[in-house]
Amino acid sequence: MTRYLIRRAIGAVIVMWAVATLVFFMLRIVPGDPIGAMLFDAGDAAAVEALRHKLGLDAPIYVQYVKWFWLVFQGDLGNSIYGSNMPVSKAIIEALPRTLSLAGLGFIIALVIAVPAGLIAATRRNTMLDNVVSFWAFLGLSMPEFWFGILLIIVFAAGLKWLPAIGYVPLSDGFWPWVSHLILPAIAVGTTFSAIIARNIRSGMLEVLKTDYIRVARAKGLTTSAVILRHAFPNALIPVITVAGIAFALLMANAVVVENVFSIKGLGRLLINSILNRDYPTVQGAVLVVSAIFVLSNLVVDVLYTMIDPRIRYDK
Protein backbone atom coordinates (compact mmCIF):
# COMPACT_ATOMS: atom_id res chain seq x y z
CA MET A 1 0.00 0.00 0.00
CA THR A 2 2.75 2.44 0.99
CA ARG A 3 4.70 1.59 -2.14
CA TYR A 4 1.60 2.10 -4.22
CA LEU A 5 0.94 5.45 -2.53
CA ILE A 6 4.48 6.65 -3.14
CA ARG A 7 4.36 5.56 -6.77
CA ARG A 8 1.06 7.34 -7.31
CA ALA A 9 2.27 10.50 -5.57
CA ILE A 10 5.36 10.63 -7.77
CA GLY A 11 3.13 10.08 -10.80
CA ALA A 12 0.91 12.99 -9.73
CA VAL A 13 3.92 15.28 -9.38
CA ILE A 14 5.12 14.31 -12.86
CA VAL A 15 1.68 14.99 -14.33
CA MET A 16 1.64 18.42 -12.70
CA TRP A 17 5.09 19.19 -14.05
CA ALA A 18 4.02 18.07 -17.53
CA VAL A 19 0.87 20.21 -17.42
CA ALA A 20 2.78 23.26 -16.21
CA THR A 21 5.42 22.82 -18.90
CA LEU A 22 2.88 22.23 -21.67
CA VAL A 23 0.88 25.30 -20.67
CA PHE A 24 3.98 27.44 -20.41
CA PHE A 25 5.34 26.55 -23.83
CA MET A 26 2.05 26.35 -25.71
CA LEU A 27 1.01 29.82 -24.58
CA ARG A 28 4.32 31.13 -25.94
CA ILE A 29 4.46 29.18 -29.18
CA VAL A 30 1.11 30.18 -30.61
CA PRO A 31 0.58 33.60 -32.17
CA GLY A 32 -1.01 36.37 -30.12
CA ASP A 33 1.05 38.57 -27.87
CA PRO A 34 0.11 39.59 -24.34
CA ILE A 35 2.01 42.86 -24.84
CA GLY A 36 -0.27 43.71 -27.72
CA ALA A 37 -3.26 42.98 -25.53
CA MET A 38 -1.88 45.12 -22.71
CA LEU A 39 -1.27 48.13 -24.89
CA PHE A 40 -4.50 47.50 -26.82
CA ASP A 41 -2.43 46.81 -29.95
CA ALA A 42 -1.69 50.53 -30.18
CA GLY A 43 1.67 50.99 -28.41
CA ASP A 44 4.71 52.28 -30.29
CA ALA A 45 7.75 50.06 -30.74
CA ALA A 46 9.76 51.63 -27.91
CA ALA A 47 6.93 51.21 -25.39
CA VAL A 48 6.49 47.60 -26.46
CA GLU A 49 10.21 46.93 -25.99
CA ALA A 50 10.25 48.58 -22.56
CA LEU A 51 7.28 46.58 -21.37
CA ARG A 52 8.72 43.39 -22.84
CA HIS A 53 11.91 43.97 -20.90
CA LYS A 54 10.05 44.81 -17.71
CA LEU A 55 8.08 41.56 -17.88
CA GLY A 56 11.20 39.55 -18.74
CA LEU A 57 9.75 38.49 -22.07
CA ASP A 58 12.93 39.46 -23.97
CA ALA A 59 14.96 36.74 -22.26
CA PRO A 60 15.47 33.40 -24.05
CA ILE A 61 12.52 31.11 -23.55
CA TYR A 62 14.39 28.54 -21.43
CA VAL A 63 15.53 31.28 -19.07
CA GLN A 64 11.91 32.41 -18.75
CA TYR A 65 10.89 28.82 -18.12
CA VAL A 66 13.38 28.22 -15.32
CA LYS A 67 12.60 31.59 -13.77
CA TRP A 68 8.86 30.96 -13.91
CA PHE A 69 9.22 27.52 -12.39
CA TRP A 70 11.39 28.85 -9.59
CA LEU A 71 8.76 31.46 -8.73
CA VAL A 72 5.88 28.94 -8.94
CA PHE A 73 7.69 26.78 -6.41
CA GLN A 74 7.65 29.72 -4.04
CA GLY A 75 3.94 30.18 -4.58
CA ASP A 76 4.42 33.25 -6.76
CA LEU A 77 2.32 32.97 -9.91
CA GLY A 78 3.14 36.47 -11.12
CA ASN A 79 0.83 39.44 -11.46
CA SER A 80 -2.23 39.83 -13.59
CA ILE A 81 -1.51 41.99 -16.61
CA TYR A 82 -5.09 43.10 -16.88
CA GLY A 83 -6.94 45.73 -14.87
CA SER A 84 -5.81 45.79 -11.27
CA ASN A 85 -2.46 43.98 -11.76
CA MET A 86 -3.34 41.94 -8.71
CA PRO A 87 -1.09 39.00 -7.81
CA VAL A 88 -2.47 35.87 -9.50
CA SER A 89 -2.10 33.80 -6.35
CA LYS A 90 -4.28 36.28 -4.46
CA ALA A 91 -6.99 36.16 -7.11
CA ILE A 92 -6.91 32.36 -7.00
CA ILE A 93 -7.08 32.21 -3.21
CA GLU A 94 -10.13 34.48 -3.33
CA ALA A 95 -11.81 32.37 -5.99
CA LEU A 96 -10.99 28.92 -4.67
CA PRO A 97 -13.42 28.69 -1.71
CA ARG A 98 -16.30 29.74 -3.99
CA THR A 99 -15.64 26.97 -6.48
CA LEU A 100 -15.03 24.40 -3.78
CA SER A 101 -18.23 25.29 -1.89
CA LEU A 102 -20.14 25.10 -5.14
CA ALA A 103 -18.71 21.70 -6.08
CA GLY A 104 -19.06 20.41 -2.51
CA LEU A 105 -22.68 21.48 -2.14
CA GLY A 106 -23.37 20.12 -5.64
CA PHE A 107 -21.96 16.78 -4.53
CA ILE A 108 -24.19 16.67 -1.44
CA ILE A 109 -27.34 17.70 -3.29
CA ALA A 110 -26.62 15.18 -6.04
CA LEU A 111 -26.25 12.35 -3.54
CA VAL A 112 -29.35 13.37 -1.60
CA ILE A 113 -31.33 13.13 -4.84
CA ALA A 114 -29.60 10.18 -6.47
CA VAL A 115 -29.33 7.65 -3.65
CA PRO A 116 -33.04 7.42 -2.81
CA ALA A 117 -33.94 7.70 -6.49
CA GLY A 118 -31.66 4.80 -7.40
CA LEU A 119 -32.89 2.67 -4.50
CA ILE A 120 -36.53 3.31 -5.31
CA ALA A 121 -35.99 2.56 -8.99
CA ALA A 122 -34.29 -0.75 -8.19
CA THR A 123 -36.79 -1.95 -5.61
CA ARG A 124 -39.84 -0.80 -7.56
CA ARG A 125 -38.50 -2.11 -10.82
CA ASN A 126 -40.53 -1.52 -13.99
CA THR A 127 -43.11 0.59 -12.20
CA MET A 128 -44.08 4.14 -12.94
CA LEU A 129 -41.54 5.40 -10.36
CA ASP A 130 -38.73 3.44 -11.99
CA ASN A 131 -39.58 4.92 -15.36
CA VAL A 132 -39.67 8.42 -13.94
CA VAL A 133 -36.21 7.96 -12.43
CA SER A 134 -34.82 6.49 -15.66
CA PHE A 135 -36.28 9.26 -17.76
CA TRP A 136 -34.98 11.93 -15.43
CA ALA A 137 -31.55 10.30 -15.46
CA PHE A 138 -31.53 10.40 -19.24
CA LEU A 139 -32.51 14.07 -19.19
CA GLY A 140 -29.81 14.79 -16.63
CA LEU A 141 -27.19 13.34 -18.95
CA SER A 142 -28.50 15.22 -21.96
CA MET A 143 -29.01 18.67 -20.52
CA PRO A 144 -26.23 21.19 -20.70
CA GLU A 145 -25.66 22.06 -17.05
CA PHE A 146 -25.49 25.77 -17.78
CA TRP A 147 -28.93 25.63 -19.39
CA PHE A 148 -30.34 23.83 -16.36
CA GLY A 149 -28.92 26.71 -14.34
CA ILE A 150 -30.79 29.17 -16.54
CA LEU A 151 -34.00 27.16 -16.09
CA LEU A 152 -33.56 27.23 -12.32
CA ILE A 153 -33.11 31.00 -12.42
CA ILE A 154 -36.24 31.40 -14.55
CA VAL A 155 -38.36 29.28 -12.19
CA PHE A 156 -37.01 29.85 -8.68
CA ALA A 157 -35.40 33.28 -8.90
CA ALA A 158 -37.34 35.20 -11.55
CA GLY A 159 -40.69 33.40 -11.27
CA LEU A 160 -41.19 32.31 -7.67
CA LYS A 161 -38.61 34.75 -6.24
CA TRP A 162 -37.59 32.21 -3.59
CA LEU A 163 -33.86 32.43 -4.07
CA PRO A 164 -31.37 35.01 -5.36
CA ALA A 165 -30.42 34.60 -9.03
CA ILE A 166 -26.77 35.56 -9.04
CA GLY A 167 -23.75 36.31 -6.88
CA TYR A 168 -21.94 34.75 -3.97
CA VAL A 169 -21.91 35.55 -0.26
CA PRO A 170 -19.11 34.14 1.90
CA LEU A 171 -19.97 31.77 4.72
CA SER A 172 -18.71 34.35 7.23
CA ASP A 173 -21.75 36.51 6.41
CA GLY A 174 -24.03 33.83 7.76
CA PHE A 175 -25.12 30.38 6.76
CA TRP A 176 -28.41 31.17 5.07
CA PRO A 177 -27.11 33.98 2.81
CA TRP A 178 -24.25 31.66 1.79
CA VAL A 179 -26.36 28.62 1.14
CA SER A 180 -29.25 30.47 -0.50
CA HIS A 181 -26.91 31.88 -3.13
CA LEU A 182 -25.41 28.46 -3.72
CA ILE A 183 -28.47 26.17 -3.87
CA LEU A 184 -29.47 26.85 -7.48
CA PRO A 185 -25.95 26.71 -8.97
CA ALA A 186 -25.18 23.64 -6.85
CA ILE A 187 -28.24 21.83 -8.23
CA ALA A 188 -27.12 22.71 -11.74
CA VAL A 189 -23.59 21.51 -11.01
CA GLY A 190 -24.83 18.24 -9.55
CA THR A 191 -27.40 17.08 -12.13
CA THR A 192 -25.13 15.11 -14.43
CA PHE A 193 -23.47 13.49 -11.47
CA SER A 194 -26.74 12.59 -9.78
CA ALA A 195 -28.08 11.10 -13.02
CA ILE A 196 -25.03 8.85 -13.34
CA ILE A 197 -25.12 7.85 -9.68
CA ALA A 198 -28.85 7.07 -9.75
CA ARG A 199 -28.36 4.83 -12.79
CA ASN A 200 -25.41 3.07 -11.23
CA ILE A 201 -27.15 2.49 -7.92
CA ARG A 202 -30.13 1.08 -9.75
CA SER A 203 -28.11 -1.36 -11.84
CA GLY A 204 -25.83 -2.20 -8.90
CA MET A 205 -28.85 -2.97 -6.69
CA LEU A 206 -30.46 -5.11 -9.36
CA GLU A 207 -27.29 -7.20 -9.60
CA VAL A 208 -26.92 -7.57 -5.85
CA LEU A 209 -30.58 -8.40 -5.26
CA LYS A 210 -30.16 -11.48 -7.46
CA THR A 211 -27.37 -12.96 -5.32
CA ASP A 212 -27.71 -15.91 -2.96
CA TYR A 213 -26.82 -14.08 0.20
CA ILE A 214 -29.76 -11.74 -0.31
CA ARG A 215 -32.04 -14.76 -0.66
CA VAL A 216 -30.56 -16.14 2.56
CA ALA A 217 -31.16 -12.83 4.30
CA ARG A 218 -34.77 -12.84 3.14
CA ALA A 219 -35.17 -16.53 4.01
CA LYS A 220 -34.05 -16.05 7.57
CA GLY A 221 -36.82 -13.54 7.98
CA LEU A 222 -35.14 -10.14 7.86
CA THR A 223 -37.38 -7.23 7.05
CA THR A 224 -37.24 -5.87 3.54
CA SER A 225 -35.72 -2.59 4.68
CA ALA A 226 -32.96 -4.44 6.57
CA VAL A 227 -32.19 -6.54 3.51
CA ILE A 228 -32.12 -3.54 1.22
CA LEU A 229 -30.27 -1.09 3.40
CA ARG A 230 -27.93 -3.30 5.43
CA HIS A 231 -27.17 -6.15 3.08
CA ALA A 232 -27.72 -5.02 -0.49
CA PHE A 233 -27.00 -1.31 -0.50
CA PRO A 234 -23.36 -1.36 0.73
CA ASN A 235 -22.40 -3.80 -2.01
CA ALA A 236 -24.40 -1.92 -4.60
CA LEU A 237 -22.23 1.06 -3.76
CA ILE A 238 -19.12 -0.45 -5.36
CA PRO A 239 -20.10 0.43 -8.94
CA VAL A 240 -20.94 3.86 -7.56
CA ILE A 241 -17.45 4.26 -6.18
CA THR A 242 -15.98 3.39 -9.56
CA VAL A 243 -17.75 6.36 -11.10
CA ALA A 244 -16.79 8.54 -8.13
CA GLY A 245 -13.44 8.92 -9.87
CA ILE A 246 -15.03 10.93 -12.62
CA ALA A 247 -17.55 12.44 -10.21
CA PHE A 248 -15.29 15.04 -8.74
CA ALA A 249 -13.86 15.87 -12.14
CA LEU A 250 -17.40 16.22 -13.45
CA LEU A 251 -18.48 18.49 -10.59
CA MET A 252 -15.44 20.71 -10.99
CA ALA A 253 -15.84 20.91 -14.76
CA ASN A 254 -19.53 21.76 -14.37
CA ALA A 255 -18.72 24.32 -11.69
CA VAL A 256 -16.33 26.06 -14.08
CA VAL A 257 -19.20 26.56 -16.55
CA VAL A 258 -22.06 27.12 -14.10
CA GLU A 259 -20.19 29.86 -12.22
CA ASN A 260 -20.53 31.92 -15.36
CA VAL A 261 -24.31 31.55 -15.35
CA PHE A 262 -24.68 32.68 -11.77
CA SER A 263 -21.91 35.31 -11.83
CA ILE A 264 -19.98 33.59 -9.07
CA LYS A 265 -16.41 34.81 -9.18
CA GLY A 266 -14.84 31.40 -8.71
CA LEU A 267 -11.95 29.65 -10.38
CA GLY A 268 -13.93 28.91 -13.53
CA ARG A 269 -14.92 32.51 -14.05
CA LEU A 270 -11.36 33.60 -13.31
CA LEU A 271 -10.08 31.13 -15.91
CA ILE A 272 -12.62 32.10 -18.57
CA ASN A 273 -12.25 35.84 -18.01
CA SER A 274 -8.47 35.66 -18.11
CA ILE A 275 -8.67 33.74 -21.40
CA LEU A 276 -11.03 36.33 -22.85
CA ASN A 277 -8.76 39.17 -21.65
CA ARG A 278 -5.59 37.42 -22.85
CA ASP A 279 -4.29 37.78 -19.30
CA TYR A 280 -1.62 35.09 -19.66
CA PRO A 281 -0.18 35.02 -16.13
CA THR A 282 -3.68 34.49 -14.74
CA VAL A 283 -4.48 31.86 -17.39
CA GLN A 284 -1.32 29.98 -16.43
CA GLY A 285 -2.03 30.21 -12.73
CA ALA A 286 -5.68 29.20 -13.05
CA VAL A 287 -4.86 26.27 -15.35
CA LEU A 288 -2.20 25.13 -12.91
CA VAL A 289 -4.52 25.26 -9.89
CA VAL A 290 -7.50 23.68 -11.67
CA SER A 291 -5.21 20.91 -12.93
CA ALA A 292 -3.75 20.39 -9.48
CA ILE A 293 -7.26 19.92 -8.10
CA PHE A 294 -8.00 17.25 -10.71
CA VAL A 295 -4.73 15.40 -10.21
CA LEU A 296 -5.13 15.47 -6.44
CA SER A 297 -8.73 14.27 -6.57
CA ASN A 298 -7.80 11.40 -8.90
CA LEU A 299 -5.17 10.37 -6.38
CA VAL A 300 -7.55 10.57 -3.43
CA VAL A 301 -10.25 8.58 -5.22
CA ASP A 302 -7.83 5.79 -6.15
CA VAL A 303 -6.71 5.52 -2.56
CA LEU A 304 -10.32 5.54 -1.35
CA TYR A 305 -11.09 2.55 -3.58
CA THR A 306 -8.65 0.38 -1.71
CA MET A 307 -10.07 1.49 1.62
CA ILE A 308 -13.71 0.93 0.73
CA ASP A 309 -13.46 -2.31 -1.22
CA PRO A 310 -11.03 -4.76 0.35
CA ARG A 311 -11.10 -6.79 -2.87
CA ILE A 312 -9.18 -4.09 -4.69
CA ARG A 313 -5.44 -4.35 -4.06
CA TYR A 314 -2.81 -2.36 -5.85
CA ASP A 315 0.41 -3.65 -4.29
CA LYS A 316 1.71 -6.93 -5.55
Added chain:
Amino acid sequence: MTEQALIDTFEAPPRRQRGWAKLRGVLLSDRKALFGLVILSLFTIAAIFGPWIAPYDPNAMSFDMMLSPSWSHPLGTDDLGRDLLSRIIVGTQVSMFVGVATVAIALVVGVTLGVLAGYFGGWLDHIIMRYIDLQWAFPNIIIAVYLVAVFGTGLLNLIIAISLAFFDDFARIARGMVLSIKEEQYIAAARTVGVSHLRIMWRHILPNAMAPIIVQATVSVSYAILAEASLSFLGLGVEATTPTWGLILAEARSFITRAWGLGIFPGIAIMLTVLSINFIGDALRDFLDVRETKESA
Protein backbone atom coordinates in the same frame (compact mmCIF):
# COMPACT_ATOMS: atom_id res chain seq x y z
CA MET B 1 -28.40 -6.07 -17.26
CA THR B 2 -31.91 -6.04 -18.67
CA GLU B 3 -34.16 -9.06 -18.80
CA GLN B 4 -33.85 -9.18 -22.56
CA ALA B 5 -30.06 -9.27 -22.28
CA LEU B 6 -30.33 -12.17 -19.86
CA ILE B 7 -32.58 -14.09 -22.21
CA ASP B 8 -30.15 -13.38 -25.03
CA THR B 9 -27.21 -14.86 -23.14
CA PHE B 10 -29.04 -18.12 -22.62
CA GLU B 11 -30.22 -18.44 -26.18
CA ALA B 12 -28.12 -21.23 -27.64
CA PRO B 13 -26.38 -20.23 -30.88
CA PRO B 14 -25.65 -16.50 -30.67
CA ARG B 15 -27.51 -14.67 -33.39
CA ARG B 16 -24.83 -12.86 -35.31
CA GLN B 17 -26.52 -12.05 -38.58
CA ARG B 18 -25.42 -8.46 -38.77
CA GLY B 19 -26.01 -6.07 -41.58
CA TRP B 20 -28.12 -3.14 -42.45
CA ALA B 21 -31.43 -4.99 -42.41
CA LYS B 22 -30.78 -6.19 -38.88
CA LEU B 23 -29.63 -2.76 -37.75
CA ARG B 24 -32.72 -1.16 -39.20
CA GLY B 25 -34.86 -3.72 -37.42
CA VAL B 26 -33.18 -3.00 -34.09
CA LEU B 27 -33.45 0.75 -34.44
CA LEU B 28 -37.08 0.63 -35.49
CA SER B 29 -38.20 -1.83 -32.81
CA ASP B 30 -36.53 0.12 -29.98
CA ARG B 31 -38.93 2.91 -29.05
CA LYS B 32 -36.24 5.17 -27.68
CA ALA B 33 -34.02 4.68 -30.72
CA LEU B 34 -36.98 5.39 -33.00
CA PHE B 35 -37.71 8.60 -31.12
CA GLY B 36 -34.03 9.50 -31.48
CA LEU B 37 -34.05 8.80 -35.22
CA VAL B 38 -37.14 10.91 -35.83
CA ILE B 39 -35.91 13.90 -33.82
CA LEU B 40 -32.42 13.67 -35.26
CA SER B 41 -33.80 13.53 -38.82
CA LEU B 42 -35.78 16.71 -38.15
CA PHE B 43 -32.68 18.48 -36.87
CA THR B 44 -30.63 17.20 -39.79
CA ILE B 45 -33.18 18.62 -42.21
CA ALA B 46 -33.04 21.90 -40.29
CA ALA B 47 -29.24 21.83 -40.48
CA ILE B 48 -29.16 21.27 -44.24
CA PHE B 49 -32.09 23.40 -45.35
CA GLY B 50 -32.04 25.85 -42.42
CA PRO B 51 -31.76 29.08 -44.38
CA TRP B 52 -34.74 28.10 -46.59
CA ILE B 53 -36.94 26.76 -43.79
CA ALA B 54 -36.42 29.62 -41.36
CA PRO B 55 -39.42 31.98 -41.52
CA TYR B 56 -37.24 35.09 -41.04
CA ASP B 57 -33.66 36.18 -41.63
CA PRO B 58 -31.97 35.06 -38.38
CA ASN B 59 -29.98 38.28 -38.15
CA ALA B 60 -32.69 40.73 -39.19
CA MET B 61 -33.41 43.08 -36.31
CA SER B 62 -36.75 44.72 -35.71
CA PHE B 63 -38.51 46.81 -33.12
CA ASP B 64 -40.62 43.83 -31.99
CA MET B 65 -38.26 43.08 -29.13
CA MET B 66 -38.68 40.23 -26.64
CA LEU B 67 -42.13 39.25 -27.85
CA SER B 68 -43.79 36.24 -26.30
CA PRO B 69 -44.46 33.27 -28.57
CA SER B 70 -47.22 34.07 -31.05
CA TRP B 71 -48.44 33.00 -34.49
CA SER B 72 -46.10 35.31 -36.35
CA HIS B 73 -43.13 34.47 -34.09
CA PRO B 74 -43.74 30.88 -32.82
CA LEU B 75 -40.94 31.10 -30.22
CA GLY B 76 -40.95 34.87 -29.75
CA THR B 77 -38.16 37.33 -30.48
CA ASP B 78 -34.91 38.24 -28.74
CA ASP B 79 -33.60 41.49 -27.30
CA LEU B 80 -32.84 42.85 -30.78
CA GLY B 81 -36.16 41.80 -32.23
CA ARG B 82 -34.74 38.83 -34.13
CA ASP B 83 -36.99 35.81 -34.61
CA LEU B 84 -35.91 33.11 -32.12
CA LEU B 85 -37.21 30.16 -34.16
CA SER B 86 -35.21 31.25 -37.19
CA ARG B 87 -32.08 31.67 -35.10
CA ILE B 88 -32.47 28.23 -33.55
CA ILE B 89 -33.07 26.61 -36.96
CA VAL B 90 -30.02 28.27 -38.49
CA GLY B 91 -28.01 27.54 -35.34
CA THR B 92 -28.62 23.82 -35.88
CA GLN B 93 -26.18 23.92 -38.76
CA VAL B 94 -23.20 25.11 -36.76
CA SER B 95 -23.94 22.88 -33.77
CA MET B 96 -24.35 19.73 -35.87
CA PHE B 97 -21.38 20.60 -38.06
CA VAL B 98 -19.13 21.12 -35.06
CA GLY B 99 -20.42 17.92 -33.45
CA VAL B 100 -19.78 15.76 -36.51
CA ALA B 101 -16.58 17.43 -37.70
CA THR B 102 -14.85 17.30 -34.31
CA VAL B 103 -15.72 13.66 -33.81
CA ALA B 104 -14.54 12.81 -37.33
CA ILE B 105 -11.19 14.45 -36.66
CA ALA B 106 -10.91 12.97 -33.17
CA LEU B 107 -11.73 9.54 -34.58
CA VAL B 108 -9.14 9.65 -37.36
CA VAL B 109 -6.39 11.05 -35.12
CA GLY B 110 -7.24 8.91 -32.11
CA VAL B 111 -7.72 5.63 -33.96
CA THR B 112 -4.54 6.14 -35.97
CA LEU B 113 -2.48 6.78 -32.85
CA GLY B 114 -4.20 4.01 -30.92
CA VAL B 115 -3.69 1.42 -33.67
CA LEU B 116 -0.06 2.39 -34.14
CA ALA B 117 0.58 2.27 -30.38
CA GLY B 118 -1.16 -1.06 -29.95
CA TYR B 119 0.29 -2.72 -33.05
CA PHE B 120 3.92 -1.71 -32.77
CA GLY B 121 4.16 -1.39 -28.99
CA GLY B 122 7.58 -0.47 -27.60
CA TRP B 123 8.73 3.12 -27.38
CA LEU B 124 6.02 4.36 -29.77
CA ASP B 125 3.33 2.91 -27.52
CA HIS B 126 5.09 4.40 -24.53
CA ILE B 127 5.24 7.94 -25.89
CA ILE B 128 1.69 7.95 -27.21
CA MET B 129 0.18 6.44 -24.08
CA ARG B 130 2.04 8.74 -21.71
CA TYR B 131 0.41 11.69 -23.41
CA ILE B 132 -3.00 9.99 -23.54
CA ASP B 133 -2.76 9.21 -19.82
CA LEU B 134 -1.93 12.83 -19.14
CA GLN B 135 -4.97 14.06 -21.01
CA TRP B 136 -7.13 11.28 -19.54
CA ALA B 137 -6.68 12.83 -16.08
CA PHE B 138 -8.85 15.79 -17.08
CA PRO B 139 -12.47 16.13 -18.25
CA ASN B 140 -12.80 16.76 -21.99
CA ILE B 141 -14.47 20.14 -21.54
CA ILE B 142 -11.59 21.37 -19.37
CA ILE B 143 -9.07 20.22 -21.99
CA ALA B 144 -11.10 22.07 -24.61
CA VAL B 145 -11.06 25.24 -22.47
CA TYR B 146 -7.27 24.92 -22.07
CA LEU B 147 -6.84 24.50 -25.81
CA VAL B 148 -9.03 27.49 -26.61
CA ALA B 149 -6.86 29.45 -24.17
CA VAL B 150 -3.90 28.53 -26.35
CA PHE B 151 -5.37 28.70 -29.84
CA GLY B 152 -7.88 31.50 -29.35
CA THR B 153 -11.59 31.62 -30.21
CA GLY B 154 -13.37 31.24 -33.54
CA LEU B 155 -15.03 28.37 -35.37
CA LEU B 156 -11.86 26.71 -36.67
CA ASN B 157 -10.02 26.95 -33.36
CA LEU B 158 -13.11 25.65 -31.60
CA ILE B 159 -13.19 22.58 -33.84
CA ILE B 160 -9.47 21.95 -33.29
CA ALA B 161 -9.84 22.36 -29.53
CA ILE B 162 -12.84 20.03 -29.19
CA SER B 163 -11.42 17.34 -31.48
CA LEU B 164 -8.09 17.33 -29.64
CA ALA B 165 -9.98 17.15 -26.36
CA PHE B 166 -11.86 14.05 -27.55
CA PHE B 167 -9.20 12.06 -29.39
CA ASP B 168 -7.80 10.31 -26.33
CA ASP B 169 -11.02 8.31 -25.87
CA PHE B 170 -10.66 6.88 -29.39
CA ALA B 171 -6.97 6.18 -29.01
CA ARG B 172 -7.56 4.22 -25.82
CA ILE B 173 -10.36 2.12 -27.27
CA ALA B 174 -8.51 1.44 -30.53
CA ARG B 175 -5.34 0.45 -28.70
CA GLY B 176 -7.21 -1.89 -26.40
CA MET B 177 -8.92 -3.60 -29.33
CA VAL B 178 -5.68 -3.93 -31.29
CA LEU B 179 -3.88 -5.49 -28.34
CA SER B 180 -6.39 -8.34 -28.21
CA ILE B 181 -6.88 -8.78 -31.97
CA LYS B 182 -3.12 -8.78 -32.54
CA GLU B 183 -2.86 -12.11 -30.74
CA GLU B 184 -5.34 -13.85 -33.06
CA GLN B 185 -3.97 -16.60 -35.24
CA TYR B 186 -5.09 -15.09 -38.51
CA ILE B 187 -2.85 -12.10 -37.88
CA ALA B 188 0.13 -14.41 -37.44
CA ALA B 189 -0.98 -16.23 -40.58
CA ALA B 190 -1.13 -12.97 -42.50
CA ARG B 191 2.37 -12.12 -41.31
CA THR B 192 3.71 -15.48 -42.42
CA VAL B 193 2.46 -15.08 -45.95
CA GLY B 194 4.13 -11.70 -46.07
CA VAL B 195 1.30 -9.19 -45.73
CA SER B 196 2.69 -5.74 -44.90
CA HIS B 197 2.15 -4.11 -41.48
CA LEU B 198 0.08 -1.34 -42.99
CA ARG B 199 -2.19 -3.77 -44.79
CA ILE B 200 -2.61 -5.92 -41.68
CA MET B 201 -3.62 -2.91 -39.65
CA TRP B 202 -5.97 -1.58 -42.29
CA ARG B 203 -7.53 -4.75 -43.65
CA HIS B 204 -7.31 -7.26 -40.83
CA ILE B 205 -7.30 -5.40 -37.54
CA LEU B 206 -9.29 -2.22 -38.04
CA PRO B 207 -12.51 -3.78 -39.34
CA ASN B 208 -12.64 -6.05 -36.31
CA ALA B 209 -11.97 -3.17 -33.94
CA MET B 210 -14.72 -0.92 -35.30
CA ALA B 211 -17.71 -1.87 -33.11
CA PRO B 212 -16.71 -0.04 -29.91
CA ILE B 213 -15.27 2.80 -31.96
CA ILE B 214 -18.59 3.33 -33.75
CA VAL B 215 -20.46 3.40 -30.44
CA GLN B 216 -17.93 5.82 -28.97
CA ALA B 217 -18.21 8.04 -32.04
CA THR B 218 -21.99 8.19 -31.83
CA VAL B 219 -22.00 9.12 -28.17
CA SER B 220 -19.12 11.54 -28.68
CA VAL B 221 -21.13 13.57 -31.18
CA SER B 222 -23.57 14.40 -28.40
CA TYR B 223 -20.78 15.35 -26.02
CA ALA B 224 -19.13 17.43 -28.72
CA ILE B 225 -22.40 19.28 -29.29
CA LEU B 226 -22.64 19.90 -25.53
CA ALA B 227 -19.02 21.07 -25.49
CA GLU B 228 -19.63 23.46 -28.37
CA ALA B 229 -22.70 24.86 -26.62
CA SER B 230 -20.80 25.29 -23.35
CA LEU B 231 -17.80 26.95 -24.96
CA SER B 232 -19.97 29.24 -27.09
CA PHE B 233 -21.98 30.08 -24.00
CA LEU B 234 -18.76 31.03 -22.21
CA GLY B 235 -17.72 33.25 -25.10
CA LEU B 236 -14.90 30.89 -26.04
CA GLY B 237 -16.62 29.51 -29.11
CA VAL B 238 -17.72 30.80 -32.47
CA GLU B 239 -17.73 34.46 -33.48
CA ALA B 240 -20.51 36.48 -31.91
CA THR B 241 -22.23 36.96 -35.27
CA THR B 242 -22.81 33.23 -35.83
CA PRO B 243 -26.08 32.08 -34.32
CA THR B 244 -25.47 28.85 -32.40
CA TRP B 245 -27.50 27.41 -29.57
CA GLY B 246 -24.90 28.12 -26.91
CA LEU B 247 -24.41 31.67 -28.08
CA ILE B 248 -28.15 32.38 -28.24
CA LEU B 249 -28.37 31.24 -24.62
CA ALA B 250 -25.41 33.43 -23.67
CA GLU B 251 -27.08 36.47 -25.21
CA ALA B 252 -30.39 35.57 -23.61
CA ARG B 253 -28.89 35.33 -20.16
CA SER B 254 -29.41 38.99 -19.33
CA PHE B 255 -33.01 39.03 -20.50
CA ILE B 256 -34.46 35.78 -19.19
CA THR B 257 -36.37 37.53 -16.43
CA ARG B 258 -38.34 39.47 -19.05
CA ALA B 259 -38.53 36.92 -21.86
CA TRP B 260 -38.27 33.39 -20.47
CA GLY B 261 -38.60 31.81 -23.91
CA LEU B 262 -35.15 33.09 -24.81
CA GLY B 263 -33.66 31.00 -22.04
CA ILE B 264 -35.73 27.89 -22.64
CA PHE B 265 -36.08 27.08 -26.33
CA PRO B 266 -32.42 26.98 -27.43
CA GLY B 267 -31.71 24.66 -24.49
CA ILE B 268 -34.56 22.37 -25.52
CA ALA B 269 -32.97 22.14 -28.97
CA ILE B 270 -29.63 21.14 -27.44
CA MET B 271 -31.25 18.67 -25.09
CA LEU B 272 -33.38 16.99 -27.76
CA THR B 273 -30.40 16.56 -30.06
CA VAL B 274 -28.19 15.14 -27.34
CA LEU B 275 -30.97 12.90 -26.02
CA SER B 276 -31.68 11.53 -29.51
CA ILE B 277 -28.05 10.75 -30.18
CA ASN B 278 -27.72 9.05 -26.79
CA PHE B 279 -30.80 6.91 -27.47
CA ILE B 280 -29.38 5.84 -30.83
CA GLY B 281 -25.99 5.25 -29.20
CA ASP B 282 -27.57 2.97 -26.60
CA ALA B 283 -29.35 0.95 -29.28
CA LEU B 284 -26.12 0.67 -31.27
CA ARG B 285 -24.29 -0.44 -28.14
CA ASP B 286 -26.77 -3.28 -27.64
CA PHE B 287 -26.75 -4.15 -31.33
CA LEU B 288 -22.97 -4.27 -31.65
CA ASP B 289 -22.67 -5.95 -28.26
CA VAL B 290 -20.26 -3.41 -26.82
CA ARG B 291 -19.62 -3.23 -23.10
CA GLU B 292 -20.14 0.18 -21.52
CA THR B 293 -16.77 1.56 -20.55
CA LYS B 294 -17.02 5.13 -19.44
CA GLU B 295 -20.00 7.30 -18.80
CA SER B 296 -20.21 10.96 -19.67
CA ALA B 297 -17.19 13.12 -20.16
